[in-house]
Amino acid sequence: xxxxxxxxxxxxxxxxxxxxxxxxxxxxxxxxxxxxxxxxxxxxxxxxxxxxxxxxxxxxxxxxxxxxxxxxxxxxxxxxxxxxxxxxxxxxxxxxxxxxxxxxxxxxxxxxxxxxxxxxxxxxxxxxxxxxxxxxxxxxxxxxxxxxx
Amino acid sequence: xxxxxxxxxxxxxxxxxxxxxxxxxxxxxxxxxxxxxxxxxxxxxxxxxxxxxxxxxxxxxxxxxxxxxxxxxxxxxxxxxxxxxxxxxxxxxxxxxxxxxxxxxxxxxxxxxxxxxxxxxxxxxxxxxxxxxxxxxxxxxxxxxxxxx
DNA sequence: ATTAAATAGGACTAAAATGGTCCTCAATTA
DNA sequence: TAATTGAGGACCATTTTAGTCCTATTTAAT
Numbered sequence: 001x002x003x004x005x006x007x008x009x010x011x012x013x014x015x016x017x018x019x020x021x022x023x024x025x026x027x028x029x030x031x032x033x034x035x036x037x038x039x040x041x042x043x044x045x046x047x048x049x050x051x052x053x054x055x056x057x058x059x060x061x062x063x064x065x066x067x068x069x070x071x072x073x074x075x076x077x078x079x080x081x082x083x084x085x086x087x088x089x090x091x092x093x094x095x096x097x098x099x100x101x102x103x104x105x106x107x108x109x110x111x112x113x114x115x116x117x118x119x120x121x122x123x124x125x126x127x128x129x130x131x132x133x134x135x136x137x138x139x140x141x142x143x144x145x146x147x148x149x
Numbered sequence: 150x151x152x153x154x155x156x157x158x159x160x161x162x163x164x165x166x167x168x169x170x171x172x173x174x175x176x177x178x179x180x181x182x183x184x185x186x187x188x189x190x191x192x193x194x195x196x197x198x199x200x201x202x203x204x205x206x207x208x209x210x211x212x213x214x215x216x217x218x219x220x221x222x223x224x225x226x227x228x229x230x231x232x233x234x235x236x237x238x239x240x241x242x243x244x245x246x247x248x249x250x251x252x253x254x255x256x257x258x259x260x261x262x263x264x265x266x267x268x269x270x271x272x273x274x275x276x277x278x279x280x281x282x283x284x285x286x287x288x289x290x291x292x293x294x295x296x297x298x
Numbered sequence: 299a300t301t302a303a304a305t306a307g308g309a310c311t312a313a314a315a316t317g318g319t320c321c322t323c324a325a326t327t328a
Numbered sequence: 329t330a331a332t333t334g335a336g337g338a339c340c341a342t343t344t345t346a347g348t349c350c351t352a353t354t355t356a357a358t
Contacts (some may be wrong), residue, residue, distance in 0.1 A: 003238055004237045005345070027304065050306090063355070085153060090152065114225065190317075201330085210325095210332040211327065211333080
């Protein structure tokens with residue numbers, strides 16, 4: 001489905017919450033209770049975001065997590081790769097190693113163009129964009145079956 | 150990793166092969182031996198592509214599969230959704246049903262913009278583009294660890 | 299100093315998705 | 329009628345993902 005993992009989805013919810021909250025430092029437990037996501041899961045996600053330099057953590061009592069920079073400076077691409085690793089549609093996009101043996105492999109080189117396009121799209125959207133309220137048009141409910149045609 | 154499934158990857162290889170081959174109709178077994186992909190797997194993929202109206206099948210002796218239309222008319226988006234279902238990064242992109250209870254859900258509406266962008270990117274690339282030989286720059290080998298930064 | 303509150307790091311388990319194979323039925327040609 | 333080929337779906341093994349938990353480390357407050 002070319003879909004994001006659940007954890008990535010949670011991460012955007014958590015980050016959006018943090019970006020909107022005026023408090024600078026929030027403990028994992030606070031975030032968990034505010035977002036309704038289980039605390040161990042929240043902690044797991046926060047750790048990954050710290051490793052990716054999206055968040056800064058403070059240990060010890062009164063510790064917690066804070067955004068490492070302004071929401072405008074945090075792209076969706078960064079968040080996705082923090083949770084899921086590099087954004088690459090095919091294995092070949094990471095490295096062409098060992099692809100030469102497949103008879104159709106020369107074709108796949110063109111995937112890099114597609115990858116680049118998608119990466120650019122995700123890079124251009126920031127956390128600030130995500131929290132900006134959009135007037136969504138009236139929701140139209142479409143049964144999933146219909147989407148498959 | 151936001152990556153395509155292996156089957157989708159195979160599908161592009163198979164379709165590229167078919168687009169380049171002058172024969173109009175190819176049996177699953179022929180395709181399997183030419184591409185090096187196991188025959189049962191090839192069959193599975195071909196069936197999915199028929200259901201998505203990307204291929205046309207002919208049963209019986211001398212039967213096989215042929216492209217339903219010109220390579221220029223077959224988008225990568227079509228191929229991906231044939232194999233993996235609708236292209237939607239988040240569940241909410243398919244339907245917002247039941248999202249209202251989450252405190253951060255109003256944020257996710259903006260995902261639809263991202264989805265649209267990516268969908269457009271994939272829609273704009275066709276099978277014809279995939280088989281067009283590209284002069285790929287000298288491959289630079291980057292250890293995966295470095296990509297994670 | 300000691301205690302309590304937090305994060306860091308990683309092991310572990312259960313559930314879900316994926317990849318891959320196989321079997322039976324239907325259609326077509328020779 | 330026999331041989332060839334696709335249709336459809338069941339099935340299983342493997343991998344991935346989600347989620348939890350445990351132990352160590354760090355810091356603040358008393």
